Amino acid sequence: MNIKMENIYSSSGFDMVGVLMRVATRPNPKINIGAVDMSCAFVVCDARKYDMPIVYCSATFERLTGYTKHEILGRNCRFLQSPTGDVEKGAKRKYVDEESVRYLKQQCEDLDEAQVSLINYRKGGQPFMNLLTTIPISWDTDDIVYIVGFQVDLVDHPGSIMNKNRDGTIQINYQHREPPSYCLQPPPESRAQAPGTTISKEDVSRVLQSLGGVDSDMARRLWDKILLENTDDVVHVLSLKGLFMYCSPSIQSVLEYDPSELVGTALSSVCHPSDIVPVTRDLKDTSTGSMVNIVFRIRRKYSGYVWFESHGSLHIEQGKGRKCIILVGRERPVYKLPWKEVQTNGGIGENEMWTKLSTSGMFLFVPSHAKPLLDRSPEELIGTSLQHLMRPDSRLEVNKALDSTRTGKKITVKHELQNRRGQFLQAVTTFFPDVEEGHRKPTFLIAQTKLVKHSRHSTSSTRGALSDAGSLTPQNPTPSWSGTSAPSPLDRTSLPSLPEHPSASTGDSSAPKDSNSKDEDENLFDELKTTRSSSWQFELRQMQRTNKRLSEECAALLQMKKRRKRKKGADALEKDCANCHTKTTPEWRRGPSGKRDLCNSCGLRYAKLVGRVSPRNTQGSNSNLGEPQLMDTSNPDGPSPAPEGPVSRNNSGTEQTSTAEENTSSSEHPTPGDGQNQGAVLSPGASGR
Known part of the structure; x- marks a missing residue:
């Protein structure tokens, strides 16, 4: 008795063996994805239907994201780009890198292979770093029918990276011995807390009256509580494992969370996935008597990621020996400077220095390049004012320029700077506020100072000219910005700069743009973008290594030049x-x-x-x-x-x-x-x- 039975081994009716076979035997593969088995987290999207909905998802994908199969099927994969799971088509992304999303969308519309790393969110809002590889496949005909997407969490499985291909793509081992699981944390119980101060008027009066007399223990405690609950900075206490133990009420205005929402939760639930590994390492390495200072990207409740700096020390509770880290944190605004502003000002040259100033003109950061230009070390200048190096008549013009920059305007002024020997050098300084015109008041300034008559140590020629109005004459910009070298293999302590752009993902795209031909709307400090999927600590180390290698090469070339000049001079004297x-x-x-x-x-x-x-x-x-x-x-x-x-x-x-x-x-x-x-x-x- 022959009974014809179809799809008895597939409860979903989907032929996954045929899908994986076509992925492995696809013609002209562009991305080497490595080994894949049924323990991999992957989805299959129908490229023929509108918005490319998901038609199949693996059980590992459900455990990775926390969503069930019924919540996943029929939706576009963009729902993973928001902590709430609600993302409209074409809407501006707040929590992920828009360039990576735009590239991924373009590759899917072109039915081409792609590989990109971006932040995704599990059900409940916990972020994870997803290395996504999409492979379009055909079915019965030569036309593309399905797009298969493979996912892996790079933070939980950094050893999945097997090799980096020559075209910039990553070879991944998508096999998992134990499928990852994610347990959705129940929402914390809301505890009513009155906004503002929680201390009565009588307590405040008692504290103020005790200021002039003998300090009592109760008065000191009340005074500390007043400061704690009314400070603008976020005072928070973390355990050595990264759990929030206390948050001051100011966290509601800074990070948009209620204190009760974070107490008891892990720092990894709001920290950027690429930053959680070095942050956790710094917290565990904290010792008694030493200060800890961490800078990372933290996710606000409604407005996306921001840079956050925490400074504090280890505290050991007397009698119990329990350890915790008491920190004071505040938001660090990201500076945005369009490249066209630098080009308009003549570009970047050698006979100049870039400094960071307060709105009153005090040096906050001075590069080492100030030593050959002004005969002054950076340590000598930091903490002093720019006006201290000028004549009295130049100080008035600079003060007027600083007053104008407080409204967000870019100002260029000519003045004089005094070096260590007492000589006054003609200079032109352009002040760039840290915000665009019309926004909030700037908190600091970036100053580009060009010396017209430089010191004896500088060998570069004079760049730029002064007009009668005191502004810099525009020049043809000739910036030279070199990119960082290729990242080293991944370990558990740092995440590499994974492919984010088409040229680094496909291998057959056009060559990278030259550094001299930058987009006018490109941000000069694009590496500080909060949605970048790479680790800024890793990129900083790579930049330090690159700069060290370039400095050594430059020193070797200068030494060879001196030798040739010395030999040439000796020959000229004896001939x-x-x-x-x-x-x-x-x-x-x-x-x-x-x-x-x-x-x-x-x-x-x-x-x-x-x-x-x-x-x-x-x-x-x-x-x-x-x-x-x-x-x-x-x-x-x-x-x-x-x-x-x-x-x-x-x-x-x-x-x-x-x-x-x-x-x-x-x-x-x-x-x-x-x-x-x-x-x-x-x-x-x-x-x-």
């Missing part, structure tokens, strides 16, 4: 004519030694002696009878090669060469090849007498 010992000549010519050690006059006579110069080309050039005599000292055993005929002088004083017949008929003029003329002197005044 003189081997015959007449003159040191000044329009041209040095080759002599019997084969080197250019003869002056122009002696060289011409020697060339005519050996028959290398035509008499009509040098006729009358050596008619001076008082010229020094040329001796052949290069061959002690014999004379130099004989010319076609002896040199004689006619009545007019010009030299001429006799023919072979005249040489045989006359014995008065022996040839130079004769043995009698070894070491003879060629005397222009006696050759025809």
